[in-house]
Amino acid sequence: MRLHEYQAKQIFSKHGIKTPRGEIAETPEEVRKIAEKLGGKVVVKAQVLVGGRGKAGGIKKVDKAEEAEKVTSQLLGSLIKGHRVDRVLVEEILDIQKEYYLGYVVDKSKRMSTVIFSKVGGMDIEELASKHPGEIHKIHFDPLWGLQDYQIRKGLFKAGFSGDEFKEMFRLIRTLSDIAYKYEAELTEINPLVVTNNGFVAADARLNIDDNAIFRHPELETLRDATEVDELEREARLKGINYVRIGGDIGIIANGAGLAMTTMDLIQVMGGKPANFLDTGGGLADPIKMKACLEHVLKDGNVKVVFINIFAEITRCEKVAEGIILALDEMKRKVPLVFKLVGTNEEIGRNMLNKYAKEKGTPIYFVETIEEGAKKAVELADGV
Amino acid sequence: MAILVDENTKVIVQGITGFQGSFQTKRMLDYGTKVVGGVSPGKVGSEVHGVPVFNTVEEAVEATGANTSIIYVPARFAYDAILEAFDAELDLVVCVTEGIPLYDEMKVHKRLKEVKSMLLGPNCPGVISPGKSKVGLLPDRCFKPGNLGIVSRSGTLTYQIAENLTKAGIGQSTVVGIGGDPMPGLTFVDVLKMFEDDDETKAVVLVGEIGGSAEEEAAKFIKKMSKPVVAFIAGRTAPPGKRMGHAGAIIEGSTGTAESKIEALRDAGVVVAEKLFDIVNEIRRVMEK
Numbered sequence: 095m096r097l098h099e100y101q102a103k104q105i106f107s108k109h110g111i112k113t114p115r116g117e118i119a120e121t122p123e124e125v126r127k128i129a130e131k132l133g134g135k136v137v138v139k140a141q142v143l144v145g146g147r148g149k150a151g152g153i154k155k156v157d158k159a160e161e162a163e164k165v166t167s168q169l170l171g172s173l174i175k176g177h178r179v180d181r182v183l184v185e186e187i188l189d190i191q192k193e194y195y196l197g198y199v200v201d202k203s204k205r206m207s208t209v210i211f212s213k214v215g216g217m218d219i220e221e222l223a224s225k226h227p228g229e230i231h232k233i234h235f236d237p238l239w240g241l242q243d244y245q246i247r248k249g250l251f252k253a254g255f256s257g258d259e260f261k262e263m264f265r266l267i268r269t270l271s272d273i274a275y276k277y278e279a280e281l282t283e284i285n286p287l288v289v290t291n292n293g294f295v296a297a298d299a300r301l302n303i304d305d306n307a308i309f310r311h312p313e314l315e316t317l318r319d320a321t322e323v324d325e326l327e328r329e330a331r332l333k334g335i336n337y338v339r340i341g342g343d344i345g346i347i348a349n350g351a352g353l354a355m356t357t358m359d360l361i362q363v364m365g366g367k368p369a370n371f372l373d374t375g376g377g378l379a380d381p382i383k384m385k386a387c388l389e390h391v392l393k394d395g396n397v398k399v400v401f402i403n404i405f406a407e408i409t410r411c412e413k414v415a416e417g418i419i420l421a422l423d424e425m426k427r428k429v430p431l432v433f434k435l436v437g438t439n440e441e442i443g444r445n446m447l448n449k450y451a452k453e454k455g456t457p458i459y460f461v462e463t464i465e466e467g468a469k470k471a472v473e474l475a476d477g478v
Numbered sequence: 479m480a481i482l483v484d485e486n487t488k489v490i491v492q493g494i495t496g497f498q499g500s501f502q503t504k505r506m507l508d509y510g511t512k513v514v515g516g517v518s519p520g521k522v523g524s525e526v527h528g529v530p531v532f533n534t535v536e537e538a539v540e541a542t543g544a545n546t547s548i549i550y551v552p553a554r555f556a557y558d559a560i561l562e563a564f565d566a567e568l569d570l571v572v573c574v575t576e577g578i579p580l581y582d583e584m585k586v587h588k589r590l591k592e593v594k595s596m597l598l599g600p601n602c603p604g605v606i607s608p609g610k611s612k613v614g615l616l617p618d619r620c621f622k623p624g625n626l627g628i629v630s631r632s633g634t635l636t637y638q639i640a641e642n643l644t645k646a647g648i649g650q651s652t653v654v655g656i657g658g659d660p661m662p663g664l665t666f667v668d669v670l671k672m673f674e675d676d677d678e679t680k681a682v683v684l685v686g687e688i689g690g691s692a693e694e695e696a697a698k699f700i701k702k703m704s705k706p707v708v709a710f711i712a713g714r715t716a717p718p719g720k721r722m723g724h725a726g727a728i729i730e731g732s733t734g735t736a737e738s739k740i741e742a743l744r745d746a747g748v749v750v751a752e753k754l755f756d757i758v759n760e761i762r763r764v765m766e767k
Contacts, residue, residue: 304579336722351724352636
């Protein structure tokens, strides 16, 4: 779960990391009032979960409260790299002397926690890595022993820190890794970490929590609502369906993540565009689950045809067919279905669907391979 | 020879009295796997499909001489179950459970370095040496004995690929699902090393997907391999920043893209198939050489 900048800053601030004075707002009027309180000169930052916001026009510096109100009315409801802006963060403008970088990740290839910092900041870590590889410092540490003081000291001395900056940076590294462990973060980042006359301030904040660990942090669940932009993806999660919107016109349902991705890829190879990724997960023995999946895919109005690719194993094909028929029965919109249904009791499943298709006039095409199915789906999408 | 499991593998099932554990025990027994015991705390003395149940892994191992364990316990208890299996000094621990927290997995890896056990998974379908033994939930009908090794990050996609190969007459020495999590126990490189040393394996199919850098690391090792490798990478059309079903299947920044993996593998001389049927054709070509 990726938190918004303002949510991450609230957590940082609670743990003693300095953040700019500011408030979150949902209307231009609120923004004007906040800007007035902050003295007029403010930065208005769109709260969208996408990198490169600034370059995409999501961050505006203004001199007066009226201007803040005006830029906000333009920002709210607009799309930044495809993400709709629902809220903005209004903050004081910092007196920037220098910009540093501080981050933490679970390094998945080393299988260790890693603190990353640099005296070069203000660009994303990948740009930093390619432009100034020598300026990036890392501290890998053991998840059981935890981060030791000597490791922080060693890293900071190597990077050339001294005096007050050494002390502040030491405290920040300690705090950030404590936050990471407390919330089980996959990644957390302060970039830029701004050096001002009043010390170090977190000008931006990222905090991504491990989804598999949310059950141990129920207090974070309430933050989630604000972090999901795509309504269909949000709904899918609540229904327990693995769904990602891709944007094309061929709907996909498959049982298995690798199988679903491959179905998408083959549709593109055949010249089409997938509308979504959908992995039903296990437990397709329940027709209700299959029904929910088909209904969900068809909620996307762009979908012209659905390719259902089920490798039935434990799953029995007649249960899959039952679910599909249940969904079709309640559906107003009729789209053709391409079906790869192979496995236990496939004949029974196919017969049920064929019979239904004849009675109700819903076109259902059976295919033997994924390649054949992808080709058929593309033809149907182009022809409709 | 095969790798990881064979006719001598003796398996215990952790979580044997649960729905999945009991169901899969039956299926493994039907395949001929020597399932010798199960573990379910507090249920000692009972039986599941004729298999005796013990309170602890240690007791089960002492009574049965098991060398392998398969774990079917829920995500929040899986960490404990894995450590218990390590403690009993099993050769191989297969963890099927999906959704184990990242910090638990990180700690498991720390412990893994100190013990003699190998870990397959988590979030994996297990391993099958066709005709010899199956420790996992791979569907029997997709496999037959032969000389091809398969190693993969996914489940049903692997079954589909194996089924295509089996139907084309190409059998397998061993098929290994390393799982869809970002920090698997056995990696592509570990399994490729075993295939390289296995007399029965003549060629290998590697099934990768977006996310992480396991395929890039595999490519480095493949350069040193004598046996031919054919690869397939799922997720060429996946958008960045979105988790595609598996915890590990996510493009982060410019890391984990299909392009990067395909390029690294091609650079190592691997044929990367675009369609599933190309895998069959390529394997036929390299195995006939």
